Amino acid sequence: xxxxxxxxxxxxxxxxxxxxxxxxxxxxxxxxxxxxxxxxxxxxxxxxxxxxxxxxxxxxxxxxxxxxxxxxxxxxxxxxxxxxxxxxxxxxxxxxxxxxxxxxxxxxxxxxxxxxxxxxxxxxxxxxxxx
Numbered sequence: 001x002x003x004x005x006x007x008x009x010x011x012x013x014x015x016x017x018x019x020x021x022x023x024x025x026x027x028x029x030x031x032x033x034x035x036x037x038x039x040x041x042x043x044x045x046x047x048x049x050x051x052x053x054x055x056x057x058x059x060x061x062x063x064x065x066x067x068x069x070x071x072x073x074x075x076x077x078x079x080x081x082x083x084x085x086x087x088x089x090x091x092x093x094x095x096x097x098x099x100x101x102x103x104x105x106x107x108x109x110x111x112x113x114x115x116x117x118x119x120x121x122x123x124x125x126x127x128x129x130x131x
Contacts, residue, residue: 032106037065039092042085061085065103065112069130076125081116
């Protein structure tokens with residue numbers, strides 16, 4: 001039946017193939033799939049003093065996402081997920097059982113997407129690259 005429909009109509013079938021290929025290319029240019037992050041450490045705020053240099057670090061959750069080491073501050077977790085990472089200090093595995101985070105493999109922004117059992121959809125948390 002389709003053979004008889006397309007018989008004598010090569011231009012239309014060519015257009016349909018071109019449109020389908022274009023849609024596939026556009027879909028492929030998105031952010032890619034969501035890569036799950038692995039929590040490494042829950043770091044308390046600290047001040048390091050070297051000769052001529054003072055380094056002040058915020059309290060952060062360190063994680064590996066898509067091959068990059070990221071830091072998300074405790075206030076980001078508190079404000080957006082209502083989770084206090086300080087209560088999980090010393091056990092990144094325990095935090096990982098409560099919070100799931102991921103990053104889009106082709107994203108060029110500074111957001112990691114996290115959710116808990118009580119959130120209905122993931123929320124974006126800002127991160128910085130580990131220094």
